[in-house]
Amino acid sequence: MMQDSNSYEYYGCFQMGIQVRLFHPVPKEYLHSSELRDIMQFGSSNAAVFFKMRVAGIGASVLCGSWDKCTCYFRKLVGRPQKKSLIELVSKLGPKAGGGVLPLGEEICVALQTHINDVMLYRYSKAWSAANVSVNGDLSNNFKPPGVEVYEKRLQDLSKATEELHAAEEKAKRLITEMLMLEERISRLEKTKLMRKLEAVTKDLADAESNLAIKNAVNDPSKNVSSKEVACWKEQADTRVMMKILKRFKTSSLRNTRQTIGTQCRVHFLKAFVESLGAIGYTVLKWGWRKRRRKMGKEKEGIPMIDLSNFPGEYEKLREACQDSGCFRVVNHGIPLDLMWDMKRVVRSLLDLPMEIKRRNTDVIPGSGYMAPSQVNPLYEALGLYDMASSHAVQTFCSQLDASPQQREIIEKYAQAISELAMEIGGKLAESLGLKSDFCKEWACQFRINKYNFTPEAVGSTGVQIHTDSGFLTILQEDENVGGLEVMEKKSGTFIPVDPLPGTLLVNLGDVAAVWSNGRLCNVKHRVQCKEAAIRVSIATFLLGPKEAAVEAAPELVDAEHPRVYAPFTIEEYRKLRLSTKLQAGEALELLRFNS
């Protein structure tokens, strides 16, 4: 607000930066009011037109009302131009402190601000005005009261300054608004990013905690875990497992895991997940899987996937897998997920038994019993059961380890189911080579439950050295969470990590398969690397070979073109040979090669 009380009385006010509201031009009719005389424009700018004029016509007008009122009024006038006289307007522009009389002939100065919707009203001092009022109230156009130029000039300067100030203020406002918007955007983005990170970390943590709790509780015999609780945990774990598969599926290996997912879809809970994928829904997925089924040969890590429910469709793929890599996964294998889970739980608790109890698990054939941590594999230990198909052997194993009736039941069921599966796979393999499937019906089966006590210091080291399995084929139920198994690619000699794919089973061919197939099948070299500090538990079921008879090439696979490659031997002899020579990675077999 500004005021110069010596020269003129202030009636209106500059409300710079406050009155910036509407931007209408002032209607022209106000400038030609009959009630005002000697209207003289004495200046203009972008923001205002300045007039000086004298009150005429109606004589005295009452100055009343508040500034706010007249501002509104003027805005109304300007907003919707009406035929109102300027004097009427001027009359309503009163000082904040009440009304007053605007005498006839009084000279006033009006600034009609066109940009800011405001009127500035100045009245020259009474003394000066009175002295210059003419009889009829007219003032000549040329009349200029003394010192008025100074005021006019002052008004112009002020107007200009106001204008500049407004412009600067506008600019500052714009910049501040932009800055605030940007700041808000940045903080929103950062917040979203942080929230996402936090969400992921929280989820991982919750998963880890719940995994740990489940493991601890399930493995702790002192905890009376109810079957309901276990079922609930299992469901949680299944969900996590499926989430894992889906994560893999959603990220990069859509094509490669399509078959796995398609197969897993038969499990009811995955259906729900797959459906929740929306566009890549269950139908599309199934379609993709069916369409690609014949071409699908390799899993993400290069491990072929065999669908056991799809024979004879899978023979070719099975044969190729056995010849090229000696390693493949099976899905739709018929072992209930529940049983796999239960067996894992039992196995974990058996491996947690005190050493003196574990040592009761003695060898039936060399290397079939308990294996304590050794110099070669200090982090590894295993319990073993030779001849899983024999109920007597299973009971002996259970008794050695003080297994509870519940545990016995699970072990029995698993042993039967998995040994039957081993024979089924062996049979399918034979069929894929054009042979009869029943060749391995009476063969011995052994299982070995492996525990890896991976410590932080061990990360990067080897958990189990490079080896081939000595038997015909091995079915591996992997640790659901801890990877580390690596298989050697026959052609390149490089190791390929095999990521766990829960619900599926991994199959390796061993030395006996190479002998039986007369060198056609690949006894795959593999090892277990320590990838993380964690307990890793796997269950290996070995379909070894004939219990007493010699292992030799199937007669159908020997002819003039394919002479016998290896000398016949019994499993026991071969085991002894491997143990005595310490040749674990198939080299012992080379000692039995005919032309070596």
Ligand SMILES: O=C(O)CCC(=O)C(=O)O
């Ligand atoms: O634990 C594993 O993943 C592999 C075990 C293994 O190779 C074996 O028991 O022969």
Ligand SMILES: [Fe+2]
């Ligand atoms: Fe192995």
